[in-house]
Amino acid sequence: MGADIKALRSSIRSVDSMLHLTTAMGLVASSKIRRANEAMIKGREYAEAVRKMTAQLTACPECRKSPFMQKRDTERTRLIIIAGDRGLCGGYNSNVFRLAQEYAENAEIIPIGKRACDRYHGEFCQCEGYTCAQGRELSEKLCADFAKGEYDRLGIISSRYVSMMTQDAEIQWVLPLEKSPDAHESGILFEPDEIQVLKAAVSEYVFGVIMAAVRESFACEVAARRMAMDSAGKNARQMLDDLQLTYNRARQGAITQEITEIVAGSGG
Amino acid sequence: MNTFNLKISSPDGNIFDDAVCGFSVRGAEGDLAVLAGHIPFVTTVMPCDCTIELDDGSKRRGHTEGGLLDVGSEEVTFFSWNFEWKD
Numbered sequence: 024m025g026a027d028i029k030a031l032r033s034s035i036r037s038v039d040s041m042l043h044l045t046t047a048m049g050l051v052a053s054s055k056i057r058r059a060n061e062a063m064i065k066g067r068e069y070a071e072a073v074r075k076m077t078a079q080l081t082a083c084p085e086c087r088k089s090p091f092m093q094k095r096d097t098e099r100t101r102l103i104i105i106a107g108d109r110g111l112c113g114g115y116n117s118n119v120f121r122l123a124q125e126y127a128e129n130a131e132i133i134p135i136g137k138r139a140c141d142r143y144h145g146e147f148c149q150c151e152g153y154t155c156a157q158g159r160e161l162s163e164k165l166c167a168d169f170a171k172g173e174y175d176r177l178g179i180i181s182s183r184y185v186s187m188m189t190q191d192a193e194i195q196w197v198l199p200l201e202k203s204p205d206a207h208e209s210g211i212l213f214e215p216d217e218i219q220v221l222k223a224a225v226s227e228y229v230f231g232v233i234m235a236a237v238r239e240s241f242a243c244e245v246a247a248r249r250m251a252m253d254s255a256g257k258n259a260r261q262m263l264d265d266l267q268l269t270y271n272r273a274r275q276g277a278i279t280q281e282i283t284e285i286v287a288g289s290g291g
Numbered sequence: 292m293n294t295f296n297l298k299i300s301s302p303d304g305n306i307f308d309d310a311v312c313g314f315s316v317r318g319a320e321g322d323l324a325v326l327a328g329h330i331p332f333v334t335t336v337m338p339c340d341c342t343i344e345l346d347d348g349s350k351r352r353g354h355t356e357g358g359l360l361d362v363g364s365e366e367v368t369f370f371s372w373n374f375e376w377k378d
Contacts, residue, residue: 065304072300073370076333076361155302155372212332215319220359223335227359227370234302 028277031270038266042259048111049252052245056187059242063184066238070231077221077228078203085217091166091225092200095175100130101165105181105236106139107244108150113251115182115244118192123180126194131174133161135237136244150244153237155230162230166222169198177229181236182243188250190243197232200225293327294346296366299353299374306374313344314367316360325360325367332362336369340377352377 080086104127106119116138123132134145135153148157165177177198182190213220292312299307315324317339336358343351358371 062303066302069300069302069370072368073359076359076368076370079333158302159372212330214332214334219319220333220335223359224333230372231302231370238302 027273028270031266031273035263035266035270038259038262042256042263045252045255045259049249049256052249052252055245056242056249059238059245060184062238063235063242066231066235070228070235073224073228073231077200077224079211080213080217080221080224081200081202083213083217083221086221087202089218089221090170090172091198091221092202094199095172097175099174099176100126101133101168101174101177102126102130103133103135103161103177103179103181103233103236104139104143105150105179105240106134106136106142107240107247108137109244109248110138111251111255112244112248115190115247118190119180119182122192122194126178126180136240150237150241153234153241155234158230158234158237162226162233165198166226166229170222175199179232179236181240184239184243184246187246190247195232195236197229198225200228292346295325295327295329297343298366298368300368300370301372301374306371307343310346311343312346312348313342314369315342315344316355316369318360325362329362329367331364334360336360336371341369341374 081092086092102123104119104123106116110116119139120142132143132145134140134143135148136150137147139145140147168174169177176196178194178196180192180194183193184190294310294312297307297309297311297314298305313324313326315322317323317337318334319337320334322339323334336355338356339354341353341355343353345351353374353376355369355371355375356373358369358374361368361370
């Protein structure tokens with residue numbers, strides 16, 4: 024009985040410290056949610072504005088000769104995989120990696136986020152502190168390599184923020200560009216010419232899409248962690264209640280037994 | 292003086308979004324100034340100092356390492372990730 028009580032006390036202490044941990048992580052995630060959501064919305068707006076402008080260019084007959092609009096027969100793929108910086112965020116990282124498994128075979132991987140870097144042995148690069156300068160450098164390199172024909176298509180695997188409760192892993196194909204169905208020749212002037220402007224616009228577009236995906240993925244990570252820590256906290260509280268009940272019963276049993284033994288001893 | 296809406300846009304949000312009288316930058320074919328009612332066009336912007344003329348007559352100056360300028364019929368958008376105010 025004594026050993027039982029000791030083991031229960033140690034379990035209660037361990038679950039209690041776990042509860043503290045999940046509460047702290049949940050609070051940290053909560054404090055980051057608003058900022059992460061604002062950054063996500065700004066990133067989306069920028070990417071959408073650049074996409075619209077690039078769509079105008081794809082309608083020009085001149086631009087269709089650009090290497091950025093040429094579909095090639097071979098399919099040498101480069102994939103940017105954006106995952107979280109830390110664990111303890113439910114299925115967030117595993118959903119991204121599960122989708123990545125479908126496409127990653129024979130593809131060249133560019134990981135963003137500590138978890139993705141660990142998995143794909145990439146250069147260390149955080150998702151939370153990902154700067155515009157890093158995004159710019161990456162987009163310029165990707166565009167230059169695509170124009171040189173070093174690879175044939177560029178995709179981004181990241182998470183889409185649906186709501187606080189739902190985040191979906193998805194793939195979006197960025198290059199080559201496709202003619203947008205709603206784009207039509209608008210008679211806009213391009214200086215110096217369509218090809219030069221398209222070259223600059225593609226770089227801006229790839230940059231915008233990367234930054235938007237990184238910001239959105241971070242918002243998903245924070246939301247997923249918040250929800251995971253909430254439910255972990257609930258489970259820990261339930262476990263703590265059950266353990267406390269068992270502990271009290273065992274303690275009461277031990278006291279009753281001791282009293283019985285004393286009474287029996289004095290009676291004899 | 293006639294005004295138009297100028298937006299200086301970056302992935303971290305709009306750096307500037309207001310009605311202005313004029314906007315000067317260095318385009319692909321030299322320095323240019325956009326005024327209200329400018330014909331729609333798109334150009335690449337070279338690294339340069341930019342000047343914004345506000346509707347009260349005052350001027351604001353900034354620096355960019357380059358970007359894209361989209362002059363639309365209703366709004367002018369300058370896409371630049373590294374625009375910095377000089378004043």
